[in-house]
Amino acid sequence: MHRLPLEIKFLILQQVLGTWDTCTIRSCALVCKSWHEPCLPVLFRSLSINLDRRRHLEACNNLLTNSPHLRQYVRRVSFDWDCIVRHVSEVKEGMMESILSGLTRLDELLCSPIPFDALSSVLPQLSITTLYLQEPRDAVSSPLDLLPVLKAVASTVRSLTLEDLVLEDDLTIDDFASAISGGPICMTALEELAIVLCGNLPLLSEFIQMPNLKTLYCAGDNTALGDSLPSSMDTLVVAEAKVSDRFKPLSVDNLCICWSHELWQYNTFSEAVEDAISTFTVPSKIKNIEVLISPMATPDEDAFLDLYMLDECLIDLRLEGSFELLTISGTRSLSWFVNTMPNLESCHGLVKLRRAGNSVLYPRCIDLALPWE
Numbered sequence: 579m580h581r582l583p584l585e586i587k588f589l590i591l592q593q594v595l596g597t598w599d600t601c602t603i604r605s606c607a608l609v610c611k612s613w614h615e616p617c618l619p620v621l622f623r624s625l626s627i628n629l630d631r632r633r634h635l636e637a638c639n640n641l642l643t644n645s646p647h648l649r650q651y652v653r654r655v656s657f658d659w660d661c662i663v664r665h666v667s668e669v670k671e672g673m674m675e676s677i678l679s680g681l682t683r684l685d686e687l688l689c690s691p692i693p694f695d696a697l698s699s700v701l702p703q704l705s706i707t708t709l710y711l712q713e714p715r716d717a718v719s720s721p722l723d724l725l726p727v728l729k730a731v732a733s734t735v736r737s738l739t740l741e742d743l744v745l746e747d748d749l750t751i752d753d754f755a756s757a758i759s760g761g762p763i764c765m766t767a768l769e770e771l772a773i774v775l776c777g778n779l780p781l782l783s784e785f786i787q788m789p790n791l792k793t794l795y796c797a798g799d800n801t802a803l804g805d806s807l808p809s810s811m812d813t814l815v816v817a818e819a820k821v822s823d824r825f826k827p828l829s830v831d832n833l834c835i836c837w838s839h840e841l842w843q844y845n846t847f848s849e850a851v852e853d854a855i856s857t858f859t860v861p862s863k864i865k866n867i868e869v870l871i872s873p874m875a876t877p878d879e880d881a882f883l884d885l886y887m888l889d890e891c892l893i894d895l896r897l898e899g900s901f902e903l904l905t906i907s908g909t910r911s912l913s914w915f916v917n918t919m920p921n922l923e924s925c926h927g928l929v930k931l932r933r934a935g936n937s938v939l940y941p942r943c944i945d946l947a948l949p950w951e
Contacts, residue, residue: 587616622651627677629659629670639673642680652681656688675700686710694723701730707767712741724779725763728786732765741774762787769793772942773801773819781806782824794828795940797836815940816854829860834868834939848887855891862899868939871908892928904928908935 582590600621607617628634642649657674674692678684678700686708689697697711709731724743731738764787771788772795773779780786781804791808797817805824814828817836835854837847851869855861895901906929932938 587612588619590616618648619651622648624654624656625652625677626656626658629657635670635673635677639676642677646680649680650683653683654686654688655681655684657690657692659690671696679703694727698723698726698730701727705734706731707735708737709735710739710741711743712739713743725785728765729763732763732767734767735765736767737770737772738765738768739772739774740776740779741772743776743779764789766790771795774798776801778802779804781822793940795942813939814858815937816858819858821857827856827860828858829863831864832866832868832939833859833864834870834937836870837872848891851888852891855895861895861901864895865900865902866905866939867901867903868905868907868937870935870937871906896928901928903930905930905932905938907932907937 603617603620607614607621625638627638642652655678671693674689675696678687681704684704684706687704687706688710690712711727728738762783762785766789768788768791770793771791774795775798779801781802783804783806786806788806789808792812793815794807794811794813795815796803796819797815798819802820802822803825804822805826807825807828809826810829812830813832813834814830815834815836833855835851837850847869851867855864855867892901892904
């Protein structure tokens, strides 16, 4: 086997090991020298670093410092923590920057407690396509610190997730303008944006532009959508989100609504669907609608008793626009829904009921309690 090219060895091991179980691959790497190198791309493809354990962080930093040839295999880095982290020491921050530096093939970065200023200094050295930013609960940052981070990845990141970012709200337009001298940040590569439980994001066209955005996921009642979103997108996913005064309804083909009786506490099922359609979208442009029902919702709740109104809404959408199909996912009792929608025969071909709790339009959205994979 030692005479085979490295690429062929890699394919053979991939076929033999199948699921690429890390423990099995680690054992294979110790079999012989000819097996060792083909195992490295898998063993070091993803690094998950626990920040609560300083020795774990130090060990990873020392390994990549002393064995720099391993950096070429790292494609994904995740900084995790077990406890609530409100502050990162300068020592830890330095080690985190050292780990990220030189990862020329890094595609995905999931980071939580890294200060924005540290990120903005190291990100220009990378070419990541997926970025996940999350702040510890109760932490408050400035949007002025977030903008340099977004600017650093504007030309490379295709998928961006912002979660638990609670930003200061006492800044003026002049404050933002001074932070982005040279004009607004144009995130030309961005195709997917997820905003989860964030507040006061600077989503205004004067500061951020996302001309090629295709998919938007928005969850949390603090999030206000501005006018920086393109007027036309493929898919919009909403779970209790607000819009600002400058927000204009989006022209989307697909609308996914995450629904639970607790989340939409002021709406019945039909009202929640109709409100989401009229608030966030141009109804005549919608082709597919999906309602993803929380596992906590039960069919006998009063909130479901107005489904006859939904029948009328669907028929109107079909007659007045390009609407094709409503999919209701997570329905525990299909017969109950059929019996409760008296005009279902009139909507023949317009409604599809699924017991499965996963989303058809947006597979990353698993359920309301755990929205991310």
